[in-house]
Amino acid sequence: MRINFDPRTKIVLVMSLTSLAVFVGDPYWLGGLLLVSLFLSYYFKTSLIKVLVKFKKFIGIIIGMIFIQSIFQPGGESLLSIQGIAIITSVGLYKGIAILLRMLIIIVSATILGTSNSRDIVQGLYQWKIPYELAFMVSVAIRFLPLLKEEAIDIYTAIQLRGLNIKELSFKNKVKVYSYLIMPLISGVINKAKELAISVEMRGFRASPNRTSYRCLKLKGSDYFVMTLSLVITAALFIIYINKITISL
Amino acid sequence: MARISIKNLFYRYKKSENWVLKGINFQPPEEGLTALIGDNGSGKTTLGKLMAGILKPFRGQVLIDDQATNELSLADIGQKLGYIFQEPERQIFAPTVEEELSFVLRYKGVAEPEIEVRLTEMLDRFDLRDLRRSFPFQLSQGEKQRLALAAILINQPEYLILDEPTTALDLKRKEELLDIIKGLLDRGIGITVISHDHKFAKKYASRLFTVAGGELVENKF
Numbered sequence: 459m460r461i462n463f464d465p466r467t468k469i470v471l472v473m474s475l476t477s478l479a480v481f482v483g484d485p486y487w488l489g490g491l492l493l494v495s496l497f498l499s500y501y502f503k504t505s506l507i508k509v510l511v512k513f514k515k516f517i518g519i520i521i522g523m524i525f526i527q528s529i530f531q532p533g534g535e536s537l538l539s540i541q542g543i544a545i546i547t548s549v550g551l552y553k554g555i556a557i558l559l560r561m562l563i564i565i566v567s568a569t570i571l572g573t574s575n576s577r578d579i580v581q582g583l584y585q586w587k588i589p590y591e592l593a594f595m596v597s598v599a600i601r602f603l604p605l606l607k608e609e610a611i612d613i614y615t616a617i618q619l620r621g622l623n624i625k626e627l628s629f630k631n632k633v634k635v636y637s638y639l640i641m642p643l644i645s646g647v648i649n650k651a652k653e654l655a656i657s658v659e660m661r662g663f664r665a666s667p668n669r670t671s672y673r674c675l676k677l678k679g680s681d682y683f684v685m686t687l688s689l690v691i692t693a694a695l696f697i698i699y700i701n702k703i704t705i706s707l
Numbered sequence: 708m709a710r711i712s713i714k715n716l717f718y719r720y721k722k723s724e725n726w727v728l729k730g731i732n733f734q735p736p737e738e739g740l741t742a743l744i745g746d747n748g749s750g751k752t753t754l755g756k757l758m759a760g761i762l763k764p765f766r767g768q769v770l771i772d773d774q775a776t777n778e779l780s781l782a783d784i785g786q787k788l789g790y791i792f793q794e795p796e797r798q799i800f801a802p803t804v805e806e807e808l809s810f811v812l813r814y815k816g817v818a819e820p821e822i823e824v825r826l827t828e829m830l831d832r833f834d835l836r837d838l839r840r841s842f843p844f845q846l847s848q849g850e851k852q853r854l855a856l857a858a859i860l861i862n863q864p865e866y867l868i869l870d871e872p873t874t875a876l877d878l879k880r881k882e883e884l885l886d887i888i889k890g891l892l893d894r895g896i897g898i899t900v901i902s903h904d905h906k907f908a909k910k911y912a913s914r915l916f917t918v919a920g921g922e923l924v925e926n927k928f
Contacts, residue, residue, distance in 0.1 A: 609797065615761050616798035620811045621785035621862050631814060638800035638810070645796055645844045 460501075465574035466582040467681040471498060472567045474692040479563040482699055485552060488559035495566040504569035513565060520561065524554030576600050582675055590669055602650065606643070613642050708737045708897065709771055709787040709866035711758055716767035718750075718757060727753050729921035731767070735914070737866070740892060741899045742912035744926075749918045752793070755868050755901045759790040789859035789867045793874065795851040799843045804835055804854060807843055808861050829857040833887070849880040856887065867891065867898045873907050885911060 475495055482488055499506045528550025538546040571579065576597040583593035617639065618624060624635055716731040727750040735741040735758075745751045756762040757769050760776035769776045771787060792798055801807040808829055812822045830836045833853040838846065843854055852872065859867070873881050888898060888911070902908050908915055915926040 612792065612797050613800075615781060616790075616792060617800060617811075618781035619759065619761070619785040619788070619790050620859070621782055622811050622814055623780060623782035627814065635814065641800055641802065641844070642797055645799075649796070 461680050464675055464677050464681045465578045467684050468570050468574060470685045471688050472570055474688045475567040476564050478692060478695055479560045483556055485555045485559060488556055492559055492563050495563050499566050499569055502570050502573045504573055506569050509569050520558055523557055527554035527557055581671060581673060585675055609646050610643055613639050710737055711735055712770040714768045716764050718753060718765045726921050731923050733923055735899050737897045738895060739913040740911055741914045742908035743901045743916050743918055744905055744908050745918035750921060751901045751918045752870055754918060755870050759788055759868050760784040787865050789864035791855055791859060791869045793871045795855035798855050802842060803840050804843055805839045807854060808858050825861050829861050833857040849876055867896055870901045873902060873904045
């Protein structure tokens with residue numbers, strides 16, 4: 459039977475996973491964390507495949523990052539060298555893979571939050587005494603992301619419809635043309651923010667210091683259990699990892 | 708002159724099962740003003756975007772000079788057609804009015820003296836001379852609309868599609884826009900205007916079509 463967890467439980471799970479992913483540098487540990495993230499993502503029935511398909515465009519950048527990491531943080535055995543310059547070293551590759559795994563953990567675990575609606579996440583944060591303004595800001599940012607994407611596509615279309623074949627431009631000119639795209643995008647965001655600010659204030663946003671909600675979230679026993687377990691395991695892994703590093707030093 | 712031809716066009720958005728446009732056959736005249744009118748959400752803008760190759764047909768064909776838009780890049784289409792979006796802010800890119808008008812020509816390799824001639828002509832024709840060094844995002848709505856139009860026309864397109872050009876314009880600005888449109892028609896540029904401003908469309912269009920229920924019907928005057 460699938461349990462319907464509170465959004466705050468999911469926040470704790472995601473924070474535990476991402477904190478560990480940032481702190482830990484060992485690829486084996488990170489591999490383990492990725493497996494846990496994948497299992498949780500499967501359990502919560504996230505749209506992981508869709509998200510990964512969207513990220514396939516960034517594969518080139520990720521592979522590039524492995525090489526860059528390898529070049530700038532060399533060490534160990536040289537695995538590939540050109541004219542005496544080590545391009546891939548064992549330590550560099552090790553660190554590059556760690557970055558890749560770290561990014562995957564963050565992406566996979568973030569999909570867990572996508573299984574709760576943004577209003578519930580705001581409500582959860584508010585009940586945790588996070589100022590409503592901050593929680594609302596987060597939800598608005600999430601809400602506006604698809605609109606921003608749509609606007610960016612329109613802008614990119616508009617510049618091409620001027621008869622400009624961006625693909626045929628030199629790298630230098632491409633960068634310059636992309637910089638032109640930023641201007642209408644930022645202008646659009648500022649205008650939307652201004653309109654939204656006026657609109658929410660006209661509806662009485664922050665008119666009184668205390669806010670009441672019709673919808674209230676209630677943590678169940680299973681939520682407390684998962685949150686506690688998650689925090690205890692995270693703390694234990696932190697301690698074990700620090701001890702491991704200290705001993706190896 | 709660019710010749711647009713739509714054959715048995717069906718279109719629906721990815722996440723919807725309802726057809727926005729069903730079996731449209733349409734060939735706007737190469738010259739003169741054609742107006743597409745209809746209620747909000749009737750599919751006018753969708754049809755306009757299909758004509759400009761921004762959207763690709765689900766079924767059927769949209770041809771520009773006998774070439775299917777599926778096979779043309781947006782840059783190829785942009786050499787022949789100009790499209791003005793509902794919000795002119797989305798097609799203003801540069802930090803000054805003069806750079807906005809000229810930067811695409813520079814990337815296309817047009818010679819500087821030629822750019823200067825075209826730039827001066829556009830600044831004069833669209834009454835933008837005094838705003839030459841202004842920041843485009845601080846212009847009024849009417850000025851932004853004129854700038855967006857000038858930036859398209861400096862590329863010398865053969866056909867224009869204007870999406871709701873009269874929105875947010877007062878009577879005086881509407882008349883100014885109309886003068887510009889008349890000037891373009893006199894130069895032999897064909898124009899399709901997408902509008903829900905029935906009065907404006909009926910008054911000035913040589914052919915008038917209504918988009919409703921996914922179909923296109925010609926209105927007789």
